[in-house]
Amino acid sequence: MERTRFFTFTRRIIGNLFRKPATVGYPYEPVEYPERMRGHVEINIEDCITCGLCARSCPSQAIRVDRKAGTWTISRFDCVQCGSCVLACPKKCLFMKKGYTEPDVTKKSDTYTKPHDEEKDGKRGEEKPVMNVEKCMYCTLCAKKCPQGALEVNRKELTWKVDKEKCIGCAVCALACPKKAIHMEKG
Amino acid sequence: MAKRSIVPFGPQHPVLPEPVHLDLVLEDETVVGAIPSIGYIHRGLEKLVEKRDFKQYPYVAERICGICSCGHGLGYCMAVEEIMNIQVPDRANYLRTIWVEMSRIHSHLLWLGLLADAMGFESLFMESWRLREKILDMFDETTGGRIIHSVNQVGGVQKDMDSTMLNDILSAIKDIESQLKPIINTFLQDYTVQSRLKGAGVLSREDAISLGAVGPMLRASGEPYDVRMLGYGAYKDLSVEPIISTDCDSYARCEVRLKELLQSFELIREAIGKIPDGPISVPVKGNPAGEYFVRIEQPRGEAIYYVKANGTKYLDRFRLRTPTTSNIPPMVEMLKGCQLADVPILILTIDPCVSCTER
């Protein structure tokens, strides 16, 4: 049994009259955010290969990728800042930066367009997978991981084919191969 | 013969923190019976597991509730890892345990503030929440988010904490502990607090066990049941003891939660002292098939996670039985015989978290 006392909190209350407030006067005073804070998603659009893996991994479906137009759109108010797209990107062009999206009256989204580069146009995503016949085990992992379904691997007949029209050069197959039998080559 | 009347209580009420509705049957000022009613924030999140990849679902699972979010992500990932027979590295277990214990500290400080507010003691409520801000700042620094952490993934954790961050956690805890003394003294020894809490809402040990109470409600009635003794995560290497009290009233529940707060400080210090080096996650191959039940100790009690998988990347069923679902029947029993003015305090002593209950 604890004993009973009176006026236990008085000393703290009188001290609080003279202490400065514990809160930050935001938004009039600036706030320091820590480095790891998951505030909003930013992209280095030059490195993006529009493979669409980030859009597939978003739990709230806030990202839209248009391969033909070369745009990457994120709906800022649907994004829940989970960081799933950052982990999924094979080229590591997505980052979480600190600072939250400002409140607004309508739901806005941000679109980033890939820079139209005359020399590189038509050459982006040009690198296609090439298989090393000695190392390949026909385990079909590359075909399962391909986001565009461009690989056909047949275990029984020992064939490996890539559909160059569908392939976008994201190199997920090269990353997934357990024997490192795929490398990317131009042409 | 006294006149009976029915008074609706909640879901909008100045002192009630959670949207639960009770129809109180009153005789003059004494409550004779209560009928609970929930369903104001049902989102059907368990249905979403059939449409989201099992590796994406931790992000949904931890958004079921804001206060218990670290535990929900942990429980789901543990269930899937058991089905797929994945061994999580030791360092990941220790990191998960440190984050879950910090989540327990933050939840108990939140509850203490709400209890003080329900009694009308607003400056004590502000002081408790001022201390809670220090833990939220630590979460922001180490995981990236104040309430929703997004660090658990199937196979381990996503982010590592180096020794500077661990030392920051230790100094934050030392700071909080030294400033917690006047608050503990007020909660346990002040005359007004004692006269509101002592003798209110008595739940005997037999009633608590037969009605299915869990967590601090069960431990305050004298039954030593703490799921951390099962040894999941890093708890098998740490010294955990269930904290019990035999008084069975609201004052005992307040005492149990305060002592658990102090125990969490010791557990975090011990875990940071013993944390091993190594990888923080293992790669996950294939799809799960099978079913499993996982029990973990959330700040509010024992939570059970059931996962059923059928071999594709979408799961068949995910069910989460939260501690508040089990604590509502004993709460209804406890309300019989109390005064109308005590009803908000008794509802708060079960630590309700209705967004978990309704998912």
Add this chain to the structure above:
Amino acid sequence: MDGKNEIRKISLAGFFPAVVAMKAEDWRLVQICAVTVDDGYEMSYSFSKGYDMVTLRLEVDENEEIASITHIYPCAFLQENEAEELFGVKIGHIEPDYHDKLYRIDEETPFKKKE
């Protein structure tokens, strides 16, 4: 320490006596879970004593009625009402019965069909 965690299959006829036997040995009811399978439902009733947990697994068709266990374990009413409302499992004589008004959702038995 390790707790036991096992699943036992039981038939509809032997279900009620098994629950009464659990109560006689002082097991606490912990959860009631419903899963939709191809031609019916799979109900799991979990009990716990000390640190062990035992689950009784019951498979029923869509139209078979299960007896409610609220007369033995009064704390089961919330979870049985939820199974009835969201899945459409037929459970008789729940006390108190909310008659599908527990969650007050617009669609009837939304969890019944699989996407």
